[in-house]
Amino acid sequence: MKTAIVGGGVIGGGWASRFLLNGWDVSVFDPDSQSERKMQNMLSNARRSLPSLYDFKLPDEGKLYFCDNLEEAVKNVEWIQESVPERLEIKQEVYKEIQKYCKKDTILASSTSGFKPSELNEGATRPEQILVCHPFNPVYLLPLAEVVPSNKTDPLIVKECSKLLNQIGMKPLLIRKEIDAHIADRLIEAIWREALWLVHDDIATTSEVDDAMKYAMGLRYALMGVFEHMRLAGGEQGMHHFIKQFGPCLKWPWTKLMDVPELTDEFVNKIASQSDDQAQGRSIQELEKSRDDTLVGILRALRKTERAAGKTINSHNHSIDKNFLFKDKLIETVNRQIPQTWTDVNGHMNETNYLEVCSQATDKFMEMIGMDVDFIKSTNESYFTVETHIRHVNEAREGMKIIAKTQVLEGKGKKLRLFHILETDKGVIVATGEHMLLHVSLKTRSSCFPSEKIEKNLLKYAEEHSSLPWPEGAGRAVGQSK
Amino acid sequence: MKTAIVGGGVIGGGWASRFLLNGWDVSVFDPDSQSERKMQNMLSNARRSLPSLYDFKLPDEGKLYFCDNLEEAVKNVEWIQESVPERLEIKQEVYKEIQKYCKKDTILASSTSGFKPSELNEGATRPEQILVCHPFNPVYLLPLAEVVPSNKTDPLIVKECSKLLNQIGMKPLLIRKEIDAHIADRLIEAIWREALWLVHDDIATTSEVDDAMKYAMGLRYALMGVFEHMRLAGGEQGMHHFIKQFGPCLKWPWTKLMDVPELTDEFVNKIASQSDDQAQGRSIQELEKSRDDTLVGILRALRKTERAAGKTINSHNHSIDKNFLFKDKLIETVNRQIPQTWTDVNGHMNETNYLEVCSQATDKFMEMIGMDVDFIKSTNESYFTVETHIRHVNEAREGMKIIAKTQVLEGKGKKLRLFHILETDKGVIVATGEHMLLHVSLKTRSSCFPSEKIEKNLLKYAEEHSSLPWPEGAGRAVGQSK
Numbered sequence: 001m002k003t004a005i006v007g008g009g010v011i012g013g014g015w016a017s018r019f020l021l022n023g024w025d026v027s028v029f030d031p032d033s034q035s036e037r038k039m040q041n042m043l044s045n046a047r048r049s050l051p052s053l054y055d056f057k058l059p060d061e062g063k064l065y066f067c068d069n070l071e072e073a074v075k076n077v078e079w080i081q082e083s084v085p086e087r088l089e090i091k092q093e094v095y096k097e098i099q100k101y102c103k104k105d106t107i108l109a110s111s112t113s114g115f116k117p118s119e120l121n122e123g124a125t126r127p128e129q130i131l132v133c134h135p136f137n138p139v140y141l142l143p144l145a146e147v148v149p150s151n152k153t154d155p156l157i158v159k160e161c162s163k164l165l166n167q168i169g170m171k172p173l174l175i176r177k178e179i180d181a182h183i184a185d186r187l188i189e190a191i192w193r194e195a196l197w198l199v200h201d202d203i204a205t206t207s208e209v210d211d212a213m214k215y216a217m218g219l220r221y222a223l224m225g226v227f228e229h230m231r232l233a234g235g236e237q238g239m240h241h242f243i244k245q246f247g248p249c250l251k252w253p254w255t256k257l258m259d260v261p262e263l264t265d266e267f268v269n270k271i272a273s274q275s276d277d278q279a280q281g282r283s284i285q286e287l288e289k290s291r292d293d294t295l296v297g298i299l300r301a302l303r304k305t306e307r308a309a310g311k312t313i314n315s316h317n318h319s320i321d322k323n324f325l326f327k328d329k330l331i332e333t334v335n336r337q338i339p340q341t342w343t344d345v346n347g348h349m350n351e352t353n354y355l356e357v358c359s360q361a362t363d364k365f366m367e368m369i370g371m372d373v374d375f376i377k378s379t380n381e382s383y384f385t386v387e388t389h390i391r392h393v394n395e396a397r398e399g400m401k402i403i404a405k406t407q408v409l410e411g412k413g414k415k416l417r418l419f420h421i422l423e424t425d426k427g428v429i430v431a432t433g434e435h436m437l438l439h440v441s442l443k444t445r446s447s448c449f450p451s452e453k454i455e456k457n458l459l460k461y462a463e464e465h466s467s468l469p470w471p472e473g474a475g476r477a478v479g480q481s482k
Numbered sequence: 483m484k485t486a487i488v489g490g491g492v493i494g495g496g497w498a499s500r501f502l503l504n505g506w507d508v509s510v511f512d513p514d515s516q517s518e519r520k521m522q523n524m525l526s527n528a529r530r531s532l533p534s535l536y537d538f539k540l541p542d543e544g545k546l547y548f549c550d551n552l553e554e555a556v557k558n559v560e561w562i563q564e565s566v567p568e569r570l571e572i573k574q575e576v577y578k579e580i581q582k583y584c585k586k587d588t589i590l591a592s593s594t595s596g597f598k599p600s601e602l603n604e605g606a607t608r609p610e611q612i613l614v615c616h617p618f619n620p621v622y623l624l625p626l627a628e629v630v631p632s633n634k635t636d637p638l639i640v641k642e643c644s645k646l647l648n649q650i651g652m653k654p655l656l657i658r659k660e661i662d663a664h665i666a667d668r669l670i671e672a673i674w675r676e677a678l679w680l681v682h683d684d685i686a687t688t689s690e691v692d693d694a695m696k697y698a699m700g701l702r703y704a705l706m707g708v709f710e711h712m713r714l715a716g717g718e719q720g721m722h723h724f725i726k727q728f729g730p731c732l733k734w735p736w737t738k739l740m741d742v743p744e745l746t747d748e749f750v751n752k753i754a755s756q757s758d759d760q761a762q763g764r765s766i767q768e769l770e771k772s773r774d775d776t777l778v779g780i781l782r783a784l785r786k787t788e789r790a791a792g793k794t795i796n797s798h799n800h801s802i803d804k805n806f807l808f809k810d811k812l813i814e815t816v817n818r819q820i821p822q823t824w825t826d827v828n829g830h831m832n833e834t835n836y837l838e839v840c841s842q843a844t845d846k847f848m849e850m851i852g853m854d855v856d857f858i859k860s861t862n863e864s865y866f867t868v869e870t871h872i873r874h875v876n877e878a879r880e881g882m883k884i885i886a887k888t889q890v891l892e893g894k895g896k897k898l899r900l901f902h903i904l905e906t907d908k909g910v911i912v913a914t915g916e917h918m919l920l921h922v923s924l925k926t927r928s929s930c931f932p933s934e935k936i937e938k939n940l941l942k943y944a945e946e947h948s949s950l951p952w953p954e955g956a957g958r959a960v961g962q963s964k
Binding site: 010045047048049051052053054055056057058059136137138141142143144146166167169170171173175176177179183184186187188189190191192193194195196198199200202203204205206207208209210211212213214215216217218219220221222223224225226227228230232233267270271274275277278288289290291292293294295296297298299300301302303304305307308309312313315316317319320321322334335336337338339340341345346347350351352353355356359360373376377382384385386387388389390391392395398399401410417434435436442445474475476477478479480 | 492527529530531533534535536537538539540541618619620623624625626628648649651652653655657658659661665666668669670671672673674675676677678680681682684685686687688689690691692693694695696697698699700701702703704705706707708709710712714715749752753756757759760770771772773774775776777778779780781782783784785786787789790791794795797798799801802803804816817818819820821822823827828829832833834835837838841842855858859864866867868869870871872873874877880881883892899916917918924927956957958959960961962
């Protein structure tokens with residue numbers, strides 16, 4: 001399969017990347033001399049991120065051709081994606097030119113965020129192959145594409161376009177009635193205008209507007225959109241009741257932009273029944289549970305990159321970290337609740353997360369001997385795990401409190417051998433983890449001796465634990481009979 | 483520390499849950515007889531989700547008291563959170579009553595989404611202790627709280643309120659100039675109105691509006707808000723250039739709500755310089771990289787619960803799954819790229835994700851013998867991992883292609899023993915994983931023999947692999963000398 005990208009800016013480059021990484025060949029036409037460089041940059045971003053969404057290898061990357069003229073780019077391709085500047089007369093000119101060379105059944109799609117397909121196809125030789133296919137930046141990561149046919153677009157072209165969008169991992173949203181700016185950009189613009197007023201009137205800075213968005217509604221919008229969220233806000237009394245009650249508030253002088261549709265019975269019924277269809281019979285309780293599980297996942301993802309709400313949680317997380325030693329000299333290296341996002345099809349904590357807990361315990365121990373993240377970054381020294389053995393003794397489930405008790409089995413020279421006992425707060429052992437680590441230089445990526453300070457701190461625990469009995473299961477191989 | 487919750491609905495209950503789970507005692511006053519039941523429901527939701535955000539145990543849960551009268555609830559507490567219905571005269575009445583009994587230095591905060599603090603404090607005995615502290619549903623998960631003082635509010639109360647919000651894991655956003663509906667709800671309402679028009683005019687259904695939101699902008703808003711995103715859209719030429727160029731579009735007749743602030747030079751400069759402050763010197767390239775890493779994390783989180791864009795990626799993920807056998811009879815059970823979200827402080831794939839890859843390999847093998855998710859759910863039979871051994875041989879890094887080759891070491895009766903070799907697409911071994919699994923009934927949670935079909939399928943591979951040499955490292959214990 002082959003696509004032609006006409007106009008290779010941020011949007012055209014995003015399309016090219018998505019097609020290429022899904023195995024399509026791509027030919028590009030853009031008179032800008034910088035176009036090839038910019039597209040290669042974008043492609044290297046995309047190579048890093050798009051495959052990261054999947055658990056399987058994407059098809060082998062397609063071939064990328066930069067063409068000297070439009071004809072070379074658009075002949076004999078299955079799809080032509082136009083992303084030239086947002087000026088109607090330019091776009092109309094480009095379509096006339098493209099249609100001189102392209103096949104009759106090629107999809108001829110525009111990335112326009114504003115124009116209607118019936119405007120784009122004015123004066124075109126074959127309006128039936130033209131439609132809007134409007135993506136969002138970064139095109140290689142965000143799945144939405146608004147598909148907007150004119151009343152002259154061949155239904156087969158619409159169908160084929162939607163099918164192929166699915167094949168490159170996108171979500172086609174068919175817009176049945178063409179309007180300026182389609183759907184998504186109308187919502188974006190509504191927000192954008194209100195945001196400009198807030199800054200204009202010195203109510204808030206751009207940073208405060210962004211905070212207001214990303215610490216609350218942004219988190220909800222990523223999973224629910226506008227109406228699904230309103231359904232939950234309405235609670236058990238349902239959507240009809242909610243709109244009736246809430247509607248009049250919209251008439252209050254709260255924003256600069258005031259015109260609100262009349263809430264006739266008919267209109268209220270329409271919203272309520274469409275919202276019922278969306279819920280597919282799920283109760284408010286089920287919707288709330290799913291919402292919470294997803295928010296937990298999103299928030300934990302934001303923690304990873306220290307972005308937006310993730311920052312707040314990280315600093316709170318830090319503030320609740322505590323050190324604790326048990327009477328038997330073992331160290332409490334983990335004390336936490338098992339998140340619901342760790343549950344798998346077997347109804348208990350996935351094996352991966354047992355190691356995640358052990359890994360947290362190891363990190364905590366390293367921190368206690370002075371090897372925290374700041375130390376690692378400033379000295380370029382760390383420990384690498386070279387071997388791990390996990391025994392599953394009992395099932396750990398969502399919501400359980402889990403504690404790790406850590407014993408140093410060996411801590412001398414380059415070697416560090418740790419044994420973690422994972423138990424519930426009721427004292428039931430659920431698993432053990434045994435780990436051999438080597439002290440390494442992050443520069444040479446080879447083992448080396450730790451600094452005096454680390455060695456001394458480690459030795460203190462190693463000596464203290466040398467009198468403890470050898471823990472059950474330590475030194476055991478998989479499947480060993482006793 | 484103790485807080486009083488006056489009005490125990492969805493918002494009051496959310497506040498109570500957040501306070502309790504952060505170790506505060508909470509007294510509740512709400513005349514509704516259903517209030518206690520509803521709050522207990524919300525608290526059990528919160529117990530499941532709030533601790534899941536953290537890697538450490540939250541403080542021991544505080545005590546919850548339901549009070550028969552307002553006096554009992556509000557005396558001797560550090561914080562009173564009012565969440566009674568949104569009617570100004572009711573709220574004003576409640577404040578007069580509260581101030582008869584509460585301490586003078588108690589924070590007296592309202593959850594109001596619409597009223598200004600200078601309206602709330604009209605007729606109050608001590609306006610200096612009253613302010614708005616506006617949260618978002620679900621209060622126990624979303625971190626934002628808009629803190630809005632009136633010009634009579636004691637600055638010490640504002641400071642204390644912000645400090646305590648931090649202590650219960652929230653992000654206080656100080657609104658310096660009180661306006662109706664504060665900041666966040668103005669943005670929400672702008673979207674809400676535009677969405678109502680789209681449904682009203684039959685351009686889109688509620689479901690289509692939601693899709694337009696959650697498959698694109700929603701994902702961006704969760705991490706960037708409005709202006710940070712616009713900065714990226716503007717690219718290398720900067721925010722000033724972007725606003726100048728983009729601004730005029732806002733005047734086009736694209737929405738029902740048209741009033742736009744005049745884009746004077748002064749206003750354009752203001753936005754550009756505020757946006758520069760936000761970027762803190764980071765280049766567009768740095769911002770793009772961080773955006774992509776975070777989007778990958780959010781999208782992978784959405785995959786877990788099959789919500790919104792996660793559904794699209796899951797179905798695409800499914801469509802690229804392939805089976806493959808190597809010449810030496812080993813099975814290719816994983817073939818994927820290592821996501822950037824798997825990188826840790828040591829600059830390579832975290833140990834947890836090595837097991838994640840092994841676990842994916844095991845799942846794939848189970849699928850190949852007929853034990854896929856549908857089979858597990860319908861028969862209530864599965865395999866549990868009881869023991870795992872991982873050897874780290876070389877470093878695996880972000881962006882590398884990784885392949886798992888799987889050998890069946892034992893597959894008879896209840897036992898399944900698998901050995902996965904993880905190598906790069908260049909054939910370099912990075913790790914091995916050895917896993918003992920037991921066939922179990924998910925009803926009794928005990929081991930049992932597999933069905934004939936599964937046993938037969940397993941035996942086929944077990945017999946085929948019985949002629950293969952014993953792999954290096956299999957049967958090894960941690961730290962074994964040879």
